[in-house]
Amino acid sequence: MLATHVITVRNIHCGSCEDDIRKIIQEEYPQAKVVFVGSDVVVEIPGSETFDGTAISRKLYERGFEVIRVDSQPFHSRRLSWVGRLFSGNTRHERHAAICEQCAHHEESEEPDHQPATETYRAVYSIQGMSCASCARSIDEGVRERVPEIKDISVDVMNHSVALLVPNALVADKVQEVIRDLGYECQLTELLPVSTTVEYIVEASLGGMTCSNCANSIKDTALGLAFVDDAKIDVLSGSGIFHISDESKVEDLKSAIEDSGYTFELINVSPRHMSELIQQSRTINIKVEGMFCEQCPQHVMDVLKSYGDAVEVVNSITLDEPYVKFTYVPNAPKFTIRQIIDKISRANPELTISFVRPQSIEELAAEHMQLEKREIISRLWLTGLISIPMTYFMIRMSTVHMSWIDNASTLVLATPVYFFADDMFHIKSIKELKGVLSEKSWSRRLFHFGSMNLLMSLGTSISYWASLFMFFQDSMSETYFDSVVFLTLFLLVGRYLDVYSKAKASSAVSSLNELCPDEVQLVVDGDTVTQPVYAIDVNDTVKVFSGQKAAVDGLVISGASEFDEAMLTGESLPVLKRDGNYVYAGTVNCGSEAVVVKVTAANKGTFLDGIMSAVRQGQMTTSPIERVAEQVTSAFVPVVTYLALFVWLVWYVLGRSGRLPDEYLEHSRANSWGVWSMEFAIAVFVVACPCGIGLAAPTALFVGSRLAAKYGILARGGGEAFQEGAALDIVCFDKTGTITEGGNPQITDVWFKPGVTPQGELVQLAARLESESVHPLAKAVVSYAADRELMTSRVENIRQIAGRGIIGQVSAGPFQGKRAIMGNERLIKEQGIESGENEKLEKWKKEGKSVILLALDGDVVALFAAQDTIRPEAKQVIHALQTRGISTWMISGDNLKTARAIAAQAGIPPDQVIAEVLPEEKAERVRWLQKTGKADKSHSGRAIVAMVGDGVNDAPSLSACDVGIAIGTGADITLQSAKFVLVRSDLRGVPIVIDLSAAVMNRVRLNFFWAAIYNIVMIPLAAGVFYPWTETRLNPVLASLAMALSSVSVVFSSLALQWFKPRID
The missing domain is CATH 3.40.1110.10 (Calcium-transporting ATPase, cytoplasmic domain N)
Structure with missing residues (x-):
């Protein structure tokens, strides 16, 4: 009889590694049969022989192999002497490189001065005996103190687990022993290599942005700071995500952006490291009213301190600031936020306690848009009122010669407009220039400055100050004070329409926040009590009555009723929920019965929050076509500025040199060639519109993401996903769970x-x-x-x-x-x-x-x-893709004959079936198709390949392909490798993804075409290129109106995408 033993070795790279391991084992056990299964070495020896796993592990370790487990037990490296541990590092590496072809090749290819990075591993342990936050704190402090090599420990009371970063398997073993010494049963369940990078994600609401130039300005400002690694700015939602290396630098980031002329309101700062994998705590902000002396805040703090380490106060409460923020680990029903608040109330019954609900990015963006609207409207009222008498003077100017009183009157009318209506353009442009001048790079100072605010400010400033100079030089000469007023009027109208249209485009996002009710019916001892949703913790029990919306995600434990999940799937069809089924926040109980639900997620952790988070992240992902637009708009304002100066100089020189007829000057209101030429420059400043180019892609992609959500599709990959989805050449399908039902064979x-x-x-x-x-x-x-x-x-x-x-x-x-x-x-x-x-x-x-x-x-x-039954819609979907000229393939781990039989039922050709491959091998097949597939639509020289999988074991292939499409709900939504997620498990979402991607990219191209044509035609017209032949010039006032209509038309063009209807084959 044979005995089986399994040794888990991390660094088996090639056949040479396998041969060396087999040789080591068979030197000790000549009759042993050695089989390699991934990282597992399966050893079979006669049952009469005793297998010494420690001796084998030591020999493997000395040869440079990382032994993690022997027969499901961790390898205890401490059996090596301290001398051996001290000197074994480099020699072990050299021995391993000597036999491993891959490592040897890697070392030969490295630069001589390259230092190999220290690897880090994520270790996850299952803990028994941990029951509360005090246990968690005990483990946390004990491990940190006794194992200083670890990083970022995270203790999860609810899941009875500990996760941390360790430099190697030896430290992971040491952590396990320490936890056991602390009195807890501990088992290592996972040890995987991870990235060592730790950064902080700063989410902020940004105000004052009007176009992509503003976004580029903020992005450039942020990336100019040494501690900022990445910045993603979304103009439409008025938000930004910054990756910084030091949490203490948040204020410096805020100051830099505010100095550039924009507002910065911090939403959240979260570390991006391993501890994100385990959600262990909850942070609450409460308001305490009814305090009347210095002792009242202290009483509140005493109650919170009475919980010891179970509650950590973040911000203390005072009489002036009656708010307290604290963090705790919920463990309902034993330890909840309600018990904490109840204890505070019992300590002082006079106090009134309420939850402070944190605002979402969408809500803050909506507030900023409303504030900007009010600012614009107040300035519009001022400018509109002044424009009435100014109209009289403009008409008078065209009929009679202006007197000094007329000119003085227009000066009086234009001055408040320039200083109190145009101030929003002046202030922002000054701050932008101030930020650019602080840059060390001369190229940045000269070729990457300003935004539309600068162009608007320059246009009105030149008109005002030149007119003022003309007035003091000759009070009877005609001036351009009327241009200041009407220029401002149309600029403000355009800006208001721009803000209004963007608010309309983003209203769909804000509406998601309103899908969940603010209150729930908590079940306490069989009775229901109305509670705010922020008073609910995981593992609480709530009741959802007929006609009510669910405010949390949870598992039905009693009752049965139908729920409308249209907000998740796009289909307003009742779905029966009974014991064991999940109910999602935002769905409506449209049945006649109430159901009792055990809460599994609440308060920013629900499936609906996952949808919003995924869509937000998608908006932050920049597509290649957006990057081109960013490059164009980043240089647009400097180019226009220099072009306007050049236009003024050319016309001025031509006029002063006598090359232009005198009637040009006689037929205008200007009294000199300098002023006459200035009108061309002002028109160039005002008519040029980078907003149209900058908004061409973001607005269309923004509306496209909302439209995708309407059809039950999450566009997690943002613009890049849409761009690649519109150019697909090949779509690959997994078999089990994708082409077939998979759930119940x-x-x-x-x-x-x-x-x-x-x-x-x-x-x-x-x-x-x-x-x-x-x-x-x-x-x-x-x-x-x-x-x-x-x-x-x-x-x-x-x-x-x-x-x-x-x-x-x-x-x-x-x-x-x-x-x-x-x-x-x-x-x-x-x-x-x-x-x-x-x-x-x-x-x-x-x-x-x-x-x-x-x-x-x-x-x-x-x-x-x-x-396994084939999905009823599979054949229709395959046919729909083939009629679109897209090649369809199946990649399966099943045997070839079975896979081809299923493929035949679905309509996939037998020669386009890849079978008998492991999950990691599927990724290799996808890459093979990218290289060898026919590229009919792609301009990259290779085929664009999509992979459709159930999101369980298809992660490698979903990552390897160009467009990963995951099918499923619930846990699948968090699949990071998919660019699109089909919320409803229906393959018909695949052709919708393709059609919608094509519609979105066509709209992007149309927007770009219109914006480009506008600038190509209007800038030369404003510069006077056609003036020698037509003697017509673009008045600055009309130029401002054209500019306003240009950016607004791009936004409304994108909004027209809402009429998209998927093609039905």
């Missing part, structure tokens, strides 16, 4: 090897093995066995082999002592076992059935055939 046929009895025990043995797996086929076997009599078989030392199956040791029952293997043909063949009943196997595969094989001690004793 059924065992249809079973074969047992003659003479092997009892057969019932074989079925139960198969179920015991598969019970450790979450794969749909494993669930089918378990379900099949559930209807049969319970037998005595038991299995231990179960090991899952990703993408292949399971290996275990039978510990009880008639097959006790046998080594059991259950999985696909590939696993069986890798173990050197014949597959057995080939006729039935081939027959079932041709019928499109998936076959699972059970082998005992190298002999196949049972076959199980599972039938």
Whole structure:
């Protein structure tokens, strides 16, 4: 009889590594059979021999291999002497490089002065005996004190786990011993390499932005700071996300942006490191009213301090600032925010306590837009009133010669407009220039400054100050004071329309915040109590009555009713929810019964919040076409400024040199060539509009993201996803769970090897093995066995082999002592076992059935055939893609015959089926298709490939492809590798993604075309290029009106996308 042992080794890179490990093991155990399964080394030796895992591990360690586990137990490196640990580092690395082809090649390719980065690992431990926040704090402090090498420890009371960063497996082992010494049962469940980068994500609401030039200005200002690594600015939502290396520099970031002429309101600062993986605490801000003396705030603080380490006060309360912010780890129903508030109230019944709800980015952006509207409207009223008498003087100017009283009157009228209506342009442009002048780079000072505010300010300033000079030089000469008033009037009208249209475009985002009610019905001792949603913690129990909206995500534990999930899926169809089903925040109980729900997520952690977060993140992702627009607009204002000066200089020189006819000057209101030429320059300043170019892509993508959400699609990849989605050449589908239903396959046929009895025990043995797996086929076997009599078989030392199956040791029952293997043909063949009943196997595969094989001690004793039904819409979707000229492929881990049978049912050609690949191998096949596929639509020289998967084991291929599309709800929404997520599990979302991407990119191109044509035509017209032939010039006032209409038309063009309807094939 053979005994099986498993050694987990992290750094197996190539065949040379495998040969060296096999040699080391077989030197000690010549009869050992060594099989490599991923990072697991499966060793089989005769049962009569004793396997010394410690000795083998030590030898492997000395050869440079990172041994993590032996037979599910961590490798204890402390068995090495301290001298060995001191000097083993470099020699181990050299030994490993000597036998590893990949490492040797890597070292040869490195620069001589390159220093290898220190690797960091994320270690996750399962903890028993941790029951409260005090336990968590004890573990936190104990580990930090006794293991100084660790970083960023995060203790999760709810999930009874600890996660931290360690430099190597040895420290991970040390942490485990420390936690055990503290009195807790501890088991290492995960050890994976991660990035060591720790940065802080600053979310802020930004005011004062009007176009992409403003966004570029803020971005340049931020990136000019040494501690800012990245900056993403969204003009439409008025928000920004900054990646900084030092949390203490937030105020410096704020000051720099405010000095540039924009407002900065901090939303949130969060560290971006491993601890994000485990949400352990909740921060609450409450307002306490009714305090009348200095002792009242102290009483509140005493109550919070009475909880010890369970509550951490962030901001203390005072009489002047009756707010207190604190952090705690909820553990409902034992420890909740309600208990904390109740204790404060009992300490002083006179106090009134209320929650302070943090504003979202959308709400703050809406406030900024309303404030900007009010500022513009007040200036519009002033300018509009003054424009009435100014109209009289403008008409008078065209009929009679202006007297000094007329000119003085226009000066009096124009002055308040210039100083009190145009001030919003002057102030912002001055701050922008001040920020640019502080730059050390001369190229930045000369070629990357200003925004539309500067152009507007220059246009009105030249008109005003030149007119003032003309008036004092000759009070009877005609001036341009009227241009100041009407120029300002149209500029303000344009700015108001711009703000209004952007607010209209972003209203869909803000409306998501209103989907959830502010109150819930909390269940307490069988009764319901109305509570604000901020008083609810995870594991609380709430009731959702008929007609009410759910305010939290949760699991139905009592009752049954139908819910309208249109806000999630786009389909207003009732979905029955009963025991065990999930209810999502924002959905409506449209049935006749109430349901009781156990809260699983609330307060910024719900599925709806995930949708909003995903869409926000998508908005921050810049597409290639947006990056081109940013480059154009960043240089637009300097170019226009220099062009306007050049235009003035050219006309002035031509006039002064006598090259221009005198009637040009006689037919104008100017009294000199300098003033006459100035009118061209002002028109250039005013008519040039970078806003149209800057808003061409963001507005269309913004509306496209909202439209996608309407059809149950989350555009997590932002503009880049839309751009690549519009140019797809190939769409690949996973089989199980994507082309097929996947969720509930059924065992249809079973074969047992003659003479092997009892057969019932074989079925139960198969179920015991598969019970450790979450794969749909494993669930089918378990379900099949559930209807049969319970037998005595038991299995231990179960090991899952990703993408292949399971290996275990039978510990009880008639097959006790046998080594059991259950999985696909590939696993069986890798173990050197014949597959057995080939006729039935081939027959079932041709019928499109998936076959699972059970082998005992190298002999196949049972076959199980599972039938997975194809999705009803699969064939229609495949046909729809093919009619669009897109090639369709299937990539599956199943055997080739089964995969081709399923593909034939869906309409995928048999030569476009890739089968028998592991999850990580799917990514390689995707890359192969990118290189070899036919590129009909792409301009990159290779095929653009999309991968559609269920989001469970398709992460590698979703990352490798150009457009990852994940199908599913719930946990799948957090899949970081997908650029699109289909909220409703319906393949018809795939052609919608493609059609919508095409519509969005067509609208972007149309916007760019219009904005470009506008500037190409209007700037030469304003500069007077056609004046020698037509003697017509663009008046600065008309130029301002044209400029306003240009940017507004781009926004309304994007809003027209809302009429998009998906094509039905």
